[in-house]
Amino acid sequence: xxxxxxxxxxxxxxxxxxxxxxxxxxxxxxxxxxxxxxxxxxxxxxxxxxxxxxxxxxxxxxxxxxxxxxxxxxxxxxxxxxxxxxxxxxxxxxxxxxxxxxxxxxxxxxxxxxxxxxxxxxxxxxxxxxxxxxxxxxxxxxxxxxxxxxxxxxxxxxxxxxxxxxxxxxxxxxxxxxxxxxxxxxxxxxxxxxxxxxxxxxxxxxxxxxxxxxxxxxxxxxxxxxxxxxxxxxxxxxxxxxxxxxxxxxxxxxxxxxxxxxxxxxxxxxxxxxxxxxxxxxxxxxxxxxxxxxxxxxxxxxxxxxxxxxxxxxxxxxxxxxxxxxxxxxxxxxxxxxxxxxxxxxxxxxxxxxxxxxxxxxxxxxxxxxxxxxxxxxxxxxxxxxxxxxxx
Amino acid sequence: xxxxxxxxxxxxxxxxxxxxxxxxxxxxxxxxxxxxxxxxxxxxxxxxxxxxxxxxxxxxxxxxxxxxxxxxxxxxxxxxxxxxxxxxxxxxxxxxxxxxxxxxxxxxxxxxxxxxxxxxxxxxxxxxxxxxxxxxxxxxxxxxxxxxxxxxxxxxxxxxxxxxxxxxxxxxxxxxxxxxxxxxxxxxxxxxxxxxxxxxxxxxxxxxxxxxxxxxxxxxxxxxxxxxxxxxxxxxxxxxxxxxxxxxxxxxxxxxxxxxxxxxxxxxxxxxxxxxxxxxxxx
Numbered sequence: 001x002x003x004x005x006x007x008x009x010x011x012x013x014x015x016x017x018x019x020x021x022x023x024x025x026x027x028x029x030x031x032x033x034x035x036x037x038x039x040x041x042x043x044x045x046x047x048x049x050x051x052x053x054x055x056x057x058x059x060x061x062x063x064x065x066x067x068x069x070x071x072x073x074x075x076x077x078x079x080x081x082x083x084x085x086x087x088x089x090x091x092x093x094x095x096x097x098x099x100x101x102x103x104x105x106x107x108x109x110x111x112x113x114x115x116x117x118x119x120x121x122x123x124x125x126x127x128x129x130x131x132x133x134x135x136x137x138x139x140x141x142x143x144x145x146x147x148x149x150x151x152x153x154x155x156x157x158x159x160x161x162x163x164x165x166x167x168x169x170x171x172x173x174x175x176x177x178x179x180x181x182x183x184x185x186x187x188x189x190x191x192x193x194x195x196x197x198x199x200x201x202x203x204x205x206x207x208x209x210x211x212x213x214x215x216x217x218x219x220x221x222x223x224x225x226x227x228x229x230x231x232x233x234x235x236x237x238x239x240x241x242x243x244x245x246x247x248x249x250x251x252x253x254x255x256x257x258x259x260x261x262x263x264x265x266x267x268x269x270x271x272x273x274x275x276x277x278x279x280x281x282x283x284x285x286x287x288x289x290x291x292x293x294x295x296x297x298x299x300x301x302x303x304x305x306x307x308x309x310x311x312x313x314x315x316x317x318x319x320x321x322x323x324x325x326x327x328x329x330x331x332x333x334x335x336x337x338x339x340x341x342x343x344x345x346x347x348x349x350x351x352x353x354x355x356x357x358x359x360x361x362x363x364x365x366x367x368x369x370x371x372x373x374x375x376x377x378x379x380x381x382x383x384x385x386x387x388x389x390x391x392x
Numbered sequence: 393x394x395x396x397x398x399x400x401x402x403x404x405x406x407x408x409x410x411x412x413x414x415x416x417x418x419x420x421x422x423x424x425x426x427x428x429x430x431x432x433x434x435x436x437x438x439x440x441x442x443x444x445x446x447x448x449x450x451x452x453x454x455x456x457x458x459x460x461x462x463x464x465x466x467x468x469x470x471x472x473x474x475x476x477x478x479x480x481x482x483x484x485x486x487x488x489x490x491x492x493x494x495x496x497x498x499x500x501x502x503x504x505x506x507x508x509x510x511x512x513x514x515x516x517x518x519x520x521x522x523x524x525x526x527x528x529x530x531x532x533x534x535x536x537x538x539x540x541x542x543x544x545x546x547x548x549x550x551x552x553x554x555x556x557x558x559x560x561x562x563x564x565x566x567x568x569x570x571x572x573x574x575x576x577x578x579x580x581x582x583x584x585x586x587x588x589x590x591x592x593x594x595x596x597x598x599x600x601x602x603x604x605x606x607x608x609x610x611x612x613x614x615x616x617x618x619x620x621x622x623x624x625x626x627x628x629x630x631x632x633x634x635x636x637x638x639x640x641x642x643x644x645x646x647x648x649x650x651x652x653x654x655x656x657x658x659x660x661x662x663x664x665x666x667x668x669x670x671x672x673x674x675x
Contacts, residue, residue, distance in 0.1 A: 014546055015543065017544075017565070017567070018544050018589065019567035019589060020569075021546075021570070161484075166471070174473065177473070177474065277519055278514075280473075283519075292493070292518070292520025293469065294470045
């Protein structure tokens with residue numbers, strides 16, 4: 001039995017109030033037990049197959065490829081039930097909560113996709129579900145708020161700070177500190193204290209496992225570059241992990257440059273590469289001022305609007321195995337529209353960042369891009385921005 | 393009632409170091425409370441820089457005047473995971489008013505010759521400054537100890553070693569959820585006192601004391617050599633007295649005082665009255 005990683009190089013750890021430490025131990029033991037249990041794996045696999053619709057297709061986006069000048073294959077996580085990769089993790093953790101005897105689930109959400117995935121898993125398994133969401137994100141992602149409520153979850157508005165993902169995570173952690181006895185916190189990304197970054201990665205690596213087999217079967221070769229957007233980084237870590245040992249494959253994480261890295265209004269702690277620090281229980285790359293106060297992130301995409309990042313990404317960066325780049329709001333919007341027009345696919349604004357990067361980065365070889373979610377939730381926000389751009 | 397001056401404490405030297413170490417000063421403060429026949433030492437909490445820096449200096453002086461045995465001085469942080477709404481909001485106000493870590497640590501200097509100051513700071517502002525530099529500033533301001541609410545046992549060794557080198561007390565926390573074997577390991581490494589969290593939750597006022605607090609305290613006392621101080625959810629003189637009756641060597645009151653500092657037209661006078669009342673309840 002291998003242990004669950006607490007550190008990735010210098011990053012990771014468990015910087016949380018003492019009250020939570022026994023719950024983190026319990027979760028780690030439960031995960032070690034579950035991942036080696038054929039019963040748990042069979043139950044999860046069956047749900048992923050019959051309920052989520054896995055394996056998700058690998059799609060050769062011919063017209064995008066033409067526009068880019070190189071072949072682009074999209075891993076279609078947008079076709080999962082609930083419309084994003086988040087369901088892979090939410091189902092795995094909800095099953096784990098049931099094993100631990102915890103019937104009350106809390107979650108945070110930015111874009112609403114993880115909130116919807118958690119609400120869905122809880123409806124399926126008959127669990128109580130409370131989702132913390134910043135009120136700015138509730139405004140930006142209204143359809144997802146309505147979906148969560150229809151699914152029987154309670155959406156708790158968070159008014160603190162910039163009223164986005166960072167504050168929603170903080171509010172969820174405070175709830176957990178208070179209700180830890182009967183509550184499991186389904187964190188939505190590969191962030192937070194150990195064992196979460198490793199647990200979420202393990203549950204998301206199904207993306208990369210499938211994609212690697214699919215591309216080998218279809219193209220008879222590995223991609224030159226594997227590209228995924230990074231907020232906390234769960235779709236990216238899930239996509240990258242099976243390719244880490246393939247030294248010839250470049251791994252590219254695309255962060256939100258927002259209004260431009262130099263503006264300071266971005267969500268790109270890995271690319272900006274400032275002083276690392278502690279946020280939400282882990283030591284990792286983050287956005288902070290010289291006093292150690294955490295800065296507000298900015299991105300048009302609520303799912304990338306986060307000043308922290310998963311600790312394993314910080315280590316993949318430092319060790320040179322992955323490279324992190326950033327794409328602006330404007331570039332992401334352009335890619336959003338082009339993907340719609342050229343492929344008949346409306347991508348999530350998050351995933352549009354990854355597509356924008358492959359479109360603008362020449363290669364003659366094969367790019368594999370994780371299309372982490374669909375963009376229906378973003379229509380109002382995107383149209384408002386496109387409208388104002390047109391008016392200028 | 394006033395922190396006694398008869399303990400032979402020497403004045404800080406030119407580097408701000410006291411001849412008596414912070415660890416010793418904290419021990420003396422608990423010992424003095426006991427020697428005077430009081431039921432528990434009183435440790436009011438304040439948010440440094442709230443509502444603004446000058447006013448928080450007056451609050452610190454008011455705590456000392458009103459007979460606090462120790463003072464817990466909070467450093468504002470943008471994302472305080474262990475704190476409830478009152479202290480969270482106070483930290484935000486302090487940051488918006490321009491409070492900087494250095495200014496807050498300097499507040500300790502105003503009262504450190506009268507009462508030992510224990511600084512409460514989340515991990516990130518410490519690492520951002522650099523552990524050694526931060527602790528030099530802490531000791532330079534005359535503080536006696538440090539509480540880091542998001543630094544559990546597993547992450548603490550380097551900080552503990554650096555505090556020990558300076559005679560600063562790294563005060564750990566234990567919670568009602570902490571299992572016994574773990575509590576013993578924390579209790580062994582405790583310096584100054586063991587901060588026993590009275591309830592499963594964040595800081596903030598509660599209607600009553602947590603049930604079974606006497607059991608929580610007895611368990612903590614059995615597994616550490618240092619005094620056991622209790623905080624979280626203790627707001628009123630009645631609750632403070634009840635915590636002392638439940639066996640606490642020290643009582644920490646935070647949100648109630650921070651709320652008063654935010655609401656009163658004369659914050660220093662308001663907190664002085666509250667600390668006096670809390671002190672009376674512990675006599």
